[in-house]
Amino acid sequence: MGNYKCVNGELTVNFNPTKCIHAEHCANGLSEVFSTSILPWINLEASSHEKIISQIKRCPSGALSFLHKISA
Numbered sequence: 001m002g003n004y005k006c007v008n009g010e011l012t013v014n015f016n017p018t019k020c021i022h023a024e025h026c027a028n029g030l031s032e033v034f035s036t037s038i039l040p041w042i043n044l045e046a047s048s049h050e051k052i053i054s055q056i057k058r059c060p061s062g063a064l065s066f067l068h069k070i071s072a
């Protein structure tokens with residue numbers, strides 16, 4: 001799998017598979033958004049942006065990152 005980018009409104013999530021250590025904190029912590037068995041494996045519509053960002057911050061490898069545009 002190459003680099004993966006997922007966009008939902010003001011939230012953009014990037015996944016860099018070369019950094020992923022497959023600890024699966026993402027899928028275990030927020031399974032409705034992050035899946036290890038279903039493609040596309042990031043479903044940004046399945047939870048709130050706050051929960052998704054909080055889960056991304058727990059990624060131990062830095063494979064997941066995000067950009068959140070705050071609307072004025």
Ligand code: SF4
Nearest residue numbers: 020021023024026059
């Ligand atoms: S939490 Fe990060 S390192 Fe772990 S499986 Fe998800 S993307 Fe990979």
